[in-house]
Amino acid sequence: MDVLRQLRVFYRERLHFLILSIVCLAAATAVGLITPNLLRKLIDDVILPMKFGEVPLLALTVLAVVCVKACLQFAHGFFGGRLGNYLAYRLRNACYEKLQFLSFRYYDTAKTGDLMSRLTGDLEAIRHFIGFGFAQLLNVFFMVVFGSIMMLSLNWQLTLVTLVTMPFLAAVAFKFEGRIHPAFQEMRQALSELTTTVQENVTGVRTVKSFAREPYEVDKFSGRNERYKNNQIYAAELWSKFFPAMEFLACACVAILLGVGGTLVINKQMTLGELVAFFSLIWYIIAPVWGLGFHINNYTQSKASGERVLEVLNQWIDVQDKPEARELNSAEVKxxxxxxxxxxxxxxxxxxxxxxxxxxxxxxxxxxxxxxxxxxxxxxxxxxxxxxxxxxxxxxxxxxxxxxxxxxxxxxxxxxxxxxxxxxxxxxxxxxxxxxxxxxxxxxxxxxxxxxxxxxxxxxxxxxxxxxxxxxxxxxxxxxxxxxxxxxxxxxxxxxxxxxxxxxxxxxxxxxxxxxxxxxxxxxxxxxxxxxxxxxxxxxxxxxxxxxxxxxxxxxxxIGMPGAYRDVYRIQYADYLAKAAGGEHQ
Structure with a gap:
């Protein structure tokens, strides 16, 4: 999170947008917990006792819950979008301004394609995570906490038994983050080199064609494109190992719930409505933990991108004004x-x-x-x-x-x-x-x-x-x-x-x-x-x-002394000197 803390200066003035976005998303999550309770009431208090007259009221209640949740989700998206766009706007300006004042020493080694990649793709990844990804990642915590509290209120023994696989889910997710972050750093670097190759080729197209080096340029691009492809494949391999492990643990959790919960219902220790509500709530917890990999993916991308952008922003300016630097008066300059x-x-x-x-x-x-x-x-x-x-x-x-x-x-x-x-x-x-x-x-x-x-x-x-x-x-x-x-x-x-x-x-x-x-x-x-x-x-x-x-x-x-100048003069004026010498002999 150190990268995000360093970037905070660019969205600090709009921090209230982040807070409002998180509050709205947390409220939408809390409102969403009403639905499993309504489902439990539908089964235990309406369907089983056959009191179908209460169905319209339940239906209107569900509609009201959906509308409130939709409004809160809209507010989350609105405030998150405002925050992300404001951040991107300020970051773009700051990066471009920094590039204007960086010393020539920096540009001696900088690559145009790489800088373009940082100011576009990297900056967009940061915008998306700060605007939406951070709140979504925090919402995983809200959903797990709120869902666990609701499940504990229904049956704390079944809750403890059912959630036994949760620590393993979290452990797999964090292990995945430790391996996917370096992969995304490498991927970003490979993409910037690919962009640089295209930029240099387009800029120097006349040179390429005049030397008939099109095949060489194609091979060079193909090599860098293959590196980028291999990075993508490696990241996909990490994902292919992560998802099956997460799905296995999630399904094991559901299997435990159905086995133990079904036994409790048969033994009259739990109502059918409570089991159905429990089943809805377990997915309320599993889904965000399962999707933790996606949120970690966004986080690692934004972290890798943030490091690349901060590398530009934190670049030392070799030539800069002293605090007491004097301004010249044009009229007085000689x-x-x-x-x-x-x-x-x-x-x-x-x-x-x-x-x-x-x-x-x-x-x-x-x-x-x-x-x-x-x-x-x-x-x-x-x-x-x-x-x-x-x-x-x-x-x-x-x-x-x-x-x-x-x-x-x-x-x-x-x-x-x-x-x-x-x-x-x-x-x-x-x-x-x-x-x-x-x-x-x-x-x-x-x-x-x-x-x-x-x-x-x-x-x-x-x-x-x-x-x-x-x-x-x-x-x-x-x-x-x-x-x-x-x-x-x-x-x-x-x-x-x-x-x-x-x-x-x-x-x-x-x-x-x-x-x-x-x-x-x-x-x-x-x-x-x-x-x-x-x-x-x-x-x-x-x-x-x-x-x-x-x-x-x-x-x-x-001209009158031996040395490099007279040698250059004689070379450049050889014809003129020869003619002058010939005229003298005539």
Whole structure:
């Protein structure tokens, strides 16, 4: 029950719904005990003495009991439903909000399909148990207690003899719970992996088809589907052992009742009506104990689901604001960035960057060049506080960014990444995503600066054209230009271009770079690029290798000294240099 106690904060304000649901169900159970008594009266006081004139009154009484019980059952369902839906609503909001603020470190290993499974199937299992299952499980206790009291009032000796198998029924039920809970945990995990497989396949369908890997994906899905099937079969095997044992014990209980009770009736120690009432009451007790396995099943499912949901809710946020974090005033931000001997490692503890030290003055343009894995993008992630540094510090206008509010810091930065992401929305909505209020004129101006306006106007509905999921239907270059427009519209103090023009041709890149000259003015700009042409006009170029700065200077300075920068320059401009050399010889 520890899981349910941890979830109580999400339904505490509607706890009265739970109480009302339980009270109504308990009252319905108590009212249901009137029926066996009416049955006893029908046999002993009406049928045997042949007083059939009382039948209509008994019939009306039964009808009244049924109506009252039905109303109480309705109230139980109403209050339980309100409670379950309120809980699900709050849990969904809490989980989604937590996912928004979890650090990048969590998403480095998280799987989308698994998270979707937790926010849908797992959350639904919790809703059903808190809303209805808990009251139903508690009602087992009510039915056993109320039924036992009624049976004891009729014949306590027969009650004790008849209920001799009850402890065995309970023992089997609890043993079953101990084995079925791990099975359901495994089943939930298998289902989340199955969901992840489908999600990854749909997301990467173009890659799958381009490499003709459909058979491989089918085999992978089949393997995980088989694991889920085997988990289901194992759970079914547990059920197949549980039900026969429970039925045997229940039938043994009934056999004892008929044998001993029949003897008492023959010996005139008990009336026939009392035996019939006893027979109804024994099922009043056996049925809930027998169904205890079903309620335990719901409980174990909700417990396993609750653990998975709480795992998200209790996840530690690596990057968060300090209590005294300072909020930035946009008008006062200058964009002076200093990396002061920064070292940082991801989860593998191998430093991604080591002893990084450089200064970006307000309004300057800093370029980064280096091979894959050299640490260029890590520097950008650290500046945006996707992660906190392990050693050293990063300062903005003289203040350590760890002393600033995360949202406040990021509101001063606009980034265009190499892997462009667009939402399933209109082009206008994607460009204006970073701002709450923006005019159409501002959207168009940003699109023109990004050289996106012309191709947008060629689309069927212009800026109102809805792009497919993740920008499907647009070319890589078109998506990248929309992303650039989105960043420019934010009017940031710090602009980050992480290989932002990699998906466009050289001519378009030149046009975009010309547009950048206007928007870069007065802003601190960090550019990561593989093309020298994107970096040569930077105020300072930093060359990185294996997480360290190996060269630093302007384009002219780096060209004039041996090293990685000059080697890349000669490779990229080989044809141009060859032609220039040929012209000199002529």
């Amino acid at each position: 964009g002076h960035i200093v990396f002061d001997h920064v070292t940082f490692a991801y989860g593998n503890k191998v430093p991604a960057v080591t002893d990084i030290h450089f200064e970006a003055k307000p309004g300057s343009v800093i370029g980064f060049l280096g091979g894959t894995g050299s640490g260029k993008s890590t520097i950008i992630q650290l500046l945006m506080r996707a992660y906190d540094v392990d050693e050293g510090s990063i300062r903005l206008d003289g203040t350590d960014i760890r002393e600033l509010g995360v949202r406040s810091l990021r509101s001063q930065i606009a980034a265009v990444f190499q892997e462009t992401f667009l939402f399933s929305s209109s082009i206008r909505g994607n460009i204006a995503y970073g701002l709450n209020e923006v005019t159409m004129e501002e959207v168009i101006r940003a699109a023109k600066l990004a050289k996106a306006h012309d191709f947008i106007m060629e689309m069927p509905e212009g800026y109102d054209t809805v792009v497919g999921e993740r920008g499907m239907g647009l070319s890589g270059g078109q998506k990248q230009r929309i992303a650039i427009a989105r960043a420019l519209l934010m009017n940031p103090r710090i602009l980050i271009l992480d290989d932002a023009t990699s998906a466009v041709d050289m001519e378009t890149e030149h046009e975009i770079q010309t547009g950048f000259q206007e928007v870069m003015h007065g802003r601190t700009t960090l550019i990561i690029a593989h093309r020298i042409s994107s970096l040569r006009h930077a105020d300072q170029i930093i060359v990185m290798d294996e997480g360290r700065i190996v060269q630093q200077g302007t384009h002219e300075e780096l």
